[in-house]
Amino acid sequence: MRLHRLDITAFGPFGASQSVDFDDLSTAGLFLLHGPTGAGKTSVLDAVCYALYGSVPGARQGGGQGVTLRSDHAAVGTRTEVRLDLTVAQRRLEITRQPPWERPKKKGVGTTVDKAQTWLREYDATAGTWKDLSRSHQEIGEEITQLLGMSREQFCQVVLLPQGDFARFLRADAEARGKLLGRLFDTRRFAEVEKRLAERRRTTEARVREGDATLLADAHRMQQAAGRAMELPELAPGEPGLAEAVLGAAAVARTTARELLTIADCRLTAAESAQAAAERELAGARELDRLQRRFAEARERAARLAERADAHRAAQERMERARKAEAVAPALELRNAAGTEHRRAAAAEARARAVLPQALADAGAAGLAAAARRTAEELGGLESARRAEQRLAGLVEERSGLDRQERADEDVRHEAETWLADWERTRTRLQGRVDCAQEAATRAEQLAVQRDPARRRLDAARQRDRLTDDTEAARRRALASAEHAGDARAHWLDLKEQRLTGIAAELAANLTDGTPCAVCGATEHPAPARKTAGHVDRDAEERALAAYQAADERRADDERRLGTVREALAAAKAEAGETPTARLAEEAEELEREYARVRTTASGLHAAQEELRGAEREREQRVAAQQQAALRSASRIAGRDRLEREQTALEEELTRARGAAASVAARAAQLERRAVLLTEAADTARVAEDTAQRLKDADARLADAAFRAGFDTPGDAAAALLDATAHRELQQRLDAWHSEDAAVRAVLTEADTVTASRRPPADPAAAGRTAADAGLRLREAASARDAAARCCAELDRLSAHATASVRGLAPLREEHTRVARLASLTAGTSADNQRRMRLESYVLAARLEQVAAAATARLLRMSSGRYTLVHSDDRSGRGRSGLGLHVVDAWTGRERDTATLSGGETFFASLALALGLADVVTDEAGGVRLDTLFIDEGFGSLDDQTLDEVLDVLDALRERDRSVGIVSHVADLRRRIHAQLEVVKGRSGSALRQGGTGQSVSR
Incomplete structure (x- = not known):
């Protein structure tokens, strides 16, 4: 197994993505992984183990479920991932694992959990591409375990060697060493031989015991057939005379069979009658118990309803007031509309009166209209400046129109803003549906x-x-x-x-x-x-x-x-x-x-979704209308500027046309302006009077409606109104109370339930026990009757079968004796096997001798020729022999237990043993090649001379194209080992720097 590259993202202390190029580190054969305490040196090895097995070594394996693997420094949207590129069994593979991830939801609030993901790819050298093999956790785990030939624990013992665990294999017992060596050297065929012999021994033993069991079973069946009236002989299986004794006892039992049959008939009839009566009593008790419990539950529910009666009456009163207030709602809406309209008209009237002369400021609509007419009559004779003045009035009207459009657009924007301000509540309500x-x-x-x-x-x-x-x-x-x-x-x-x-x-x-x-041979027959x-x-x-x-x-x-x-x-x-x-x-x-x-x-899901989509479309329309109103307001600025320029030109023209008669033109202009203002003021005054009358009428109708609905004031009616949600919730509570009350009353009025409640408490358990006892007695009687009826036939048949069983057991016993002796010999349990060494242990002992020899070659250099590891096949206590390890001290010439080594001596002895084990496994045909090893800590226990010797031994591994990674914070190792991978600790998480130049490998 050789590692090529490791990519880590949001794993352990590494918040950002990190990469390790093992090919570059392995070039030197020996490389150092160092960093301050807590920076995450061991987390690099954890990532390798997690990529291979889906869990981390030792006590940290709880993180294998994705609970503690994720880095606390990782960004919220970054997922934890480990990718390992390696070669194993001459196959280039890439394993990617992602533990479960709790991430924020893409829509809405809260979090969701993504499942763990695993990918396995293989590099196709012919095509030069990676091809996918599997995404199944189980398939990938089985494939990797089979290729490596080791479980996670064995991998950590042979390849990773974690902190404080160097001497685990060195001090392991023979059984533990046997399990590990058996996996590494593939000695399953020898274990299979042991297994086959043991299975054959169990098979022959089972056949012999089956014959004995058949004989004893026949005897017990005879005893059963005789109705327990037959006494069995006290003979063990295989003892002589068993069959004769059983058959003799059966012959005696046959004479009593017919008497037992008559007694069994009488017992069966009585048991049937008793059982039928007990079943009827049990059914009645169960029904009475059900009705009594039903009545008690109804009484409890009625008591709970009584406790909530006050709240129910209050809810009913609130609902009644809401229903009365619904009759006042139209009048209330009409009054609000009239008030809004009146306020607008009053504001317009105030603006119009503000520009009037003081003498006309308090005049009514009729007075203002008369004044406007008089002013118009005075203008009749001013024809000279009419056309210019009319145009000027048109310009004023256009500007007024622009102002009205501005107010209309302002209303549109205000209405859109009002509707959009309530959009979230509307959307929440519709989304709730x-x-x-x-x-x-x-x-x-x-x-x-x-x-x-x-x-x-x-x-x-x-x-x-x-x-x-x-x-x-x-x-x-x-x-x-x-x-x-x-x-x-x-x-x-x-x-x-x-x-x-x-x-x-x-x-x-x-x-x-x-x-x-034919009987006696006589030829005379005097008295036939x-x-x-x-x-x-x-x-x-x-x-x-x-x-x-x-x-x-x-x-x-x-x-x-x-x-x-x-x-x-x-x-x-x-x-x-x-x-x-x-x-x-x-x-x-x-x-x-x-x-x-x-x-x-x-079924209402589609309608609710459609209503929600309709509201969303209306929102889009409101937003569009708001934007268009803003665009129109911007375009009106240019139009207003044009009108102002034209108005200025007309005023200049009138000034030039006034000449000597300037007072007449001025008078005409004043009269024209006065007529316009008076007309506008008269119109706004009439509108204000009309809206005031409508507001007064609306107030009267609202007060009348509130009084008819039973409210003291219209404000009380408005306060009693309920929105749709509150009305629905209140109605649901009232309906639930009524349903519960009806159900309780129905139960309390049931004739059977009331009658049952007046009777003493039922005891179905006692009736059930009585019925069970009666049923048991019935079954016992029936069994006795059947046994008595079949007694004679069963005794004859079983006697013949027992005789045949005795004859067939002799050759089976001879075969079992031969196979059992051979199986116990290979299993190490035979007295002939003095060392109690199993066949597989015998083969593994030879392999362990090779491991000890390979380890000794390095241990002699590490210990300056003092220590030698030797294999021992002596028995240890009551255990089996064959897989023992001792250390020979050249200074004393004695062989002693490895437990007597000091801390530093134990470290380099176990290190030498691990390296020797890797050599033997690699050389073994069909074994697993271990090209990459990691040693986690332990060098701090060595003195300088021993450290030099250990490093020389490790550096010599490059001769066999093998690399060793040392995980240590010993400062002296940084000077001795040039190929380094440094773990840098920081507030935002740890980072990796590879090589002697301190180059960062973060991505």
């Missing part, structure tokens, strides 16, 4: 999923009720068939016994004088036996046997049918439980009603 309909649609989907299980449970309950009756009928048929079969067998045995008694007569019928007897009345011959016996066999077949068929019905009943009970069918039907109907209700609510 859409969300409500969408929630109803979601609820409908959930209920749709629940409908089928509810229907299936109801069908199962109905089938359960039907199968309960079928089971009882099948049981009675099986009992009748068993009784009939027992009678037929007894009849056949009686006939057989009678035939054996009279067999001498059948033999005598074939005797002939002079012919030897004679057939008596009622003699039973072979045909009668065979007919009785055939009748018994047919009856037994019918019994077996009826018992099979009973078992089938019981299995179906058990399946139906497992599906439906003990819930009554009526209750399941009510629950299914309630589910259907709820489903129909939410579907009705969800």
Whole structure:
């Protein structure tokens, strides 16, 4: 395995994106990863482990779920990502992992969680492109684990060597070393041999035990068939005489079988009667308990309603006042409109009167109109300046028109601003309707999923009720068939016994004088036996046997049918439980009603969405109208300037035309202006008088409407009005209260419920126990009856089967002895295996010898020739041998345990062992090549001389095209190792700088 490149984004202490070029670092063979404490040196190794296995080493593996992997310094919109480019098993792969990410929603407020993502790509050298392999977490994990040949923990032991864990493999027990070495050296075939032998031993042992178990099972079945009237011999499986003792005891038990059958019939009849009575009592107790609990719940609900009665009455009064206020609303709106119109007219009148002479400032509309007429008459004789004056008046009118347009556009802008100011509340209300309909649609989907299980449970309950009756009928048929079969067998045995008694007569019928007897060989037959009345011959016996066999077949068929019905009943009970069918039907109907209700609510989704879209279109139109009004206002500025220039020209023309008669032209102009002002003032005064009268009428109608609606003042009526949302919420509370009250009253008036509440409390548990006891006694009686009926036949059949079992066990025992000896030898549990060494351990011991030799080559250099690692196959305590490791101290010449090494000695010994393990694994055919190793801390425990020797050993690894990364903050290592990757700590997160020049690798 060789690492090429690592890309990190928002991972651990790294807020920004960082990259590590391992190809550049590995060129020197030995590189240093350093930085201050807490900067994130170990986080680089965590990123490598996370990319390969989806989790980080040691105690930090909780971050593998994406909880602590994300950097606290990362930007809100930046997602955590780790990408690793590596070569493993001669395949160039790229792994990209993104843990779960809680990010802000793209629309609206709040956050949402994106799932974890993983990509695996492979480089196609022929095409020169990357091709996608998988995006499945499980597939990628299995692929990487198979290629590396190591689990995450083993990878950390052999490749990463994390802080404080250098000596883990060195001090591991034989079992732990065996697991790791077995994965690295692929010794599964030897373990498979052990497994196959163990399986074969278990198979033969199981067959032998099966034979013994069959014999004992036959004996127990004989005891069961005898109704526990048979005593079994106290013999273990395989002991001689077991079969003879069992068969002898069975022969004794057959004599009591018929008496037990008569006793069982009597017990069964009594148990059936008791069980039927107990079931009726249980059903009554359960129904009474249900009704009593229903009444108590209704009383509690009624009490809660009484507690909320005051609030309910207050809500009713508020609703009534709102309904009365709705009658006043039109008059209130009319009065507000009249007031607005009057204020505008009064303002216009004030502006018109402000420019009038003081003598006419208080004149009425009629006086102003008369003054305007008089002024117009005076102007009749001023023809000389008429045309110029008319044009000047036209200019004034045009400017007035511009002013009116300006006011109209101002009204448009004001109305648009007023409407847009309420836009957010309108949109929220409409969006609330859409969300409500969408929630109803979601609820409908959930209920749709629940409908089928509810229907299936109801069908199962109905089938359960039907199968309960079928089971009882099948049981009675099986009992009748068993009784009939027992009678037929007894009849056949009686006939057989009678035939054996009279067999001498059948033999005598074939005797002939002079012919030897087939029994005694005599040729004389002085007194041959004679057939008596009622003699039973072979045909009668065979007919009785055939009748018994047919009856037994019918019994077996009826018992099979009973078992089938019981299995179906058990399946139906497992599906439906003990819930009554009526209750399941009510629950299914309630589910259907709820489903129909939410579907009705969800059906309004389209209308709500359309209304929301219509409001959005109206908002766009309002905004457009506001913008157009602003554009028209800008264009009117140029028009007003043009009119002002023309007016100035006309005034200059009139001045020039005045000449000597200047007082006449001036008078004409004054009269003209006065006529215009008087006319405008008269018009505005009439309009103000009209609007004042309409306002007075509106006030009168509003006061009258408020009085008729029952309000003291119009302000009280306006305060009593409710908007649509408040009205709907208040109505919902009132409807809910009425529905609950009606439901409670319905329950409290039910005749059955009221009657049940007056009775003493029901005890369904006691009735259930009584019914269960009765059912148990019934089943026991039925079992006893069946056992007695089948007793004789079962004893004969089981005796023959036990004899055959004894004969077949002898060769099986011989095979099991041979296989068990070989399996225990390979498993290390045999007494012949003195060192208790398993076959796989034997093979791994040879590999461990190679590892110890390879490690010793480096350990001698690191320890200046003092220490040597040796493999030991001695047993350690009660454990197995074969995978032990000891250290030989050349200074003392003694071999001792590795636990006696000091901290620094333990570090370089375990380091030498890890490097030796990597060498042997790489050289092993089919093994995993480890081209990149990391050593996390531990160099601070070495003195200068030992540190030089350790670094020399690590530097020599480049000869085998291998690179070693040292993670340390030891200052002396920065001078000794030139290829460096520095982790720089800062307030905004850590960053990586690669090489001796301090070049940053941030992206």
